[in-house]
Amino acid sequence: MSNLDEYGGGQGPDADVLVVTTNDVPGYRVERVIGEVFGLTVRSRHIGTQIGASFKSMLGGELRGLTKTLVESRNQAMQRLVEQTKARGGNAVLMMRFDVTEAADLGTEICAYGTAAVIVPAG
Template sequence: MANIEEYGGGQHTPDVLVVTTNDVPGHRVERVIGEVFGLTVRSRNIGTQLGAGLKSLAGGELRGLTKTLVQSRNEAMDRLIEQARSRGGNAVLAMRFDVSEAGNGAEICAYGTAAVITPVTGGS
């Protein structure tokens, strides 16, 4: 059985919160910094492509391609977070992924809105 970490993503940076929502419950948006993105372009590995071609004849998951896509998404996310951090943000709101063909590979872009958020304290 494969290690789930090889096939999963997720955030591991506590100083920059990334969410797919427009706001964060219990927090106030103090300042919107603007659009940020992280981009990576990956070429196809000929061995993986051949294996995927053979696997597609029998059906089932293309694990080599899945692993490559997960690694690419994580790399795009790391770049997104670094851009938000370097511009003074501690959050990225409305984060999305976009994947498209780029020649002999795939372009993976993570994008969203960098912001400074603070916890709402006290009262109602």
């Protein structure tokens, strides 16, 4: 796995479902709006990562272990979002967003959400 995959995310060029943060997709028209979809994951904190992060926070700098965990969590939530969209017959998610919250001091909840739709080439 490259640093790009460890510290970033998003779709590859051959994705079955296009996920965008915009209201529309240039060159396409929305044929049908399916509705809201979301993908959710809750991750507990790894004790080793927490201890390392505590020491690192005293010195300053990036908390790489926590960054990797958050990237993995967001990618998993997004994959679940895509699965929900495909299951409902969609080929696109418009206005995708992430929401991250603490889950009762036990971990972090990551939710990817947006509007599932069917898009077709315009024209």
